[in-house]
Amino acid sequence: MSREFLLPDLGEGLTEAEIVAWLVAPGDTIAIDQAVVEVESAKSIVELPSPYGGVVASLFGEPGQVIHAGQVLLTVTDAAGGAAADIAAGDALAAAPSEVSGAVLVGYGTTESTRPARKVAAGRFCGTGTPSHTPVTTADAPASPVPMLPVAAAPAEPAASVSAASVSSGALDATRRSPVVSPIVRRLARDNGFDASMLAGSGPNALVLRSDVDNYIRALTALAVAPPSTAPTAPDDASADIRIPISGLRKVVSQRLTTSRREIPEATIWLDVDATALFAARDQLLTATGERFSVTALIARFVVAGLRMYPVLNSSVDTASQEILQHGAVNLGIAAQTSRGLMVPVIHGAHAMSLRQLRDSLAALVAQSPEGTFAPSALTGGTFTLNNFGSLGVDGSAAIINHPEAAILGIGRMIERPWVVEHALAVRTVVELSMVFDHRVCDGGTAAGFLTYVARCIENPVSLLADL
CATH class of the missing domain: 2.40.50.100 (RNA polymerase II/Efflux pump adaptor protein, barrel-sandwich hybrid domain)
Structure with missing residues (x-):
């Protein structure tokens, strides 16, 4: 059967x-x-x-x-x-x-x-390369409801250019099946016309790393730009148009941001803040506990406290019932730039976490950010987003609210600037905070109250103790 x-x-x-x-x-x-x-x-x-x-x-x-x-x-x-x-x-x-x-x-x-355990050579393997696909058909195998072709046998060489490179470098072997952990590495190889598992990996147990794929792509490029001397070549057309499909994650991001712009009457406020005391508090925590706390983790803790004081900002709008849904739990989204594009993983239940727990949860997200390997559950349920675009080297941004949330707080780069302290000019570490909010949910007074509260905590972290 x-x-x-x-x-x-x-x-x-x-x-x-x-x-x-x-x-x-x-x-x-x-x-x-x-x-x-x-x-x-x-x-x-x-x-x-x-x-x-x-x-x-x-x-x-x-x-x-x-x-x-x-x-x-x-x-x-x-x-x-x-x-x-x-x-x-x-x-x-x-x-x-x-x-x-x-x-x-x-x-x-x-x-x-x-579920049978999968053998792992080093770390967590998502797979061991692309298997050799020998098509097997049976008489009683029913057809797909939507026409699709069975997988064809894997070619010995993906393309003529790859064949030339493999002959010259000896790096590609159609019979080899090296382990490949990263889907990004597999996709990078596939987009360039070859199977990453055919490479001899330089990692543990012949694991194929991104550097292995990059090196092979450079070898392909070198062959492409060094044609035989007997064959004249035409220069590349630098003015040619390139079409980039909007698909996958980019498609979802595009749809969500478009919906946000179309439905949410947003307003933006911003504030320059003296963050000198924040860095001093971070150093004091290190001295007192022997543990490191990032500046972002400290600000995230201030944001959670601010949302408990101004809970309407931890909301979404139900357009069908024309109601504001104020959420009881603070599920803090952290905007992350990954190799797959912009993603917003969520720290669920941030309101119930200590600073140490919040720091550890944030560190776990940061560790997964480079390749965007977040579980589906980590990308849903956010109620408020924190965006540290200062890591991109900019001071401020009028960010787009992560629909269906009601607000987003942006952190700019922290840089030394001249600042007036007690009527005298001094050099201080200054950061710009940008607050974008849904004007259907609240007015400027509420948003400004939240923003100045977070700013006050940054300028004087000890002031948070009064609200704990």
Whole structure:
């Protein structure tokens, strides 16, 4: 009997995803809840487990292809119905083939003990490269409801230029399957016409690093710009237009920001603040506790305290019922620039955290920011956003509110400037705070009260003790 594994609902209104890499190949024997494919939605990159055990009959879709919810990802036949894999299947499957899993995504709906452990060489591997895809078709394999072609056999060399480079450098081997952890590394290689797993990785246990892919791309570029002397070349047209598709995360960001601009009558206020005492307080905390606290963590704590004093700013507008929904919990979003684009991971329950807990939660988000590998749950439920655009080297910005929230606070760069202290000119560390708020939710007095409260805490951190 053949069964179809359909792309499940990924939640949050996401109806499509891009195949990053297959973790199995036709003919493989799989167990229930075994991860079989890695997909990238507009929110995050996740591994999907198969709800069926058996022998993989066919794969539908290639890496880089966008598929929609309800489309067939792969077909699985009973181990007893396979051909040469029948004997191995009986030993490999611990669960009965007729058993069906309740899991939708890895880590959801089923305990970890029901999913076979994946071998990890170093760190957490999302996969071990792109498997060799030998198409296997069966007579009873039903067609996909939306026409899609099964995965074709992997070519020995992705392109002619890659073949030339591999001959000259010896770096690419179609039979090699080096481990590749990062989806970004896989995508970078794929966008340049080759499979990252074919490289000899320089990391632990031959792990392919981004530097390995970058070096190989440079080798490709060197071959492209150094043609044979007998072949004249035409100069590149620097004035040629380039079309960049708005897709994936960029598409979702575009839609959300457009909705924000269209629906929210926003207003912006800003304030220059003397942050000299804030740095002194940070140093005092280090001396007293032996622990480091970032300036951003301290300001985040001030923001949470300010939202408890001005709770209407921790709101959203229900346009259907024409009501302001004031949230009880403060779920603090932290705007982050990642390799996937602008993302806003959320620290849930920030109102109940101590400064130390808030610092640790913020540090965990920062560690994930470079590649944007946030869990789907970490990107939802925000009620207020903090944006430290000073890290980009700018003083201020009239930011766009993260819809459906009601406000966003921006932190500019902290720089020494001349400042008047007790009627005398002095050099102080100054930061500009920018506050953008939904004028439907509150008026300028409320927003100004919140902004000046946060500013007062920055200028005199001890003043926060009065509100604790």
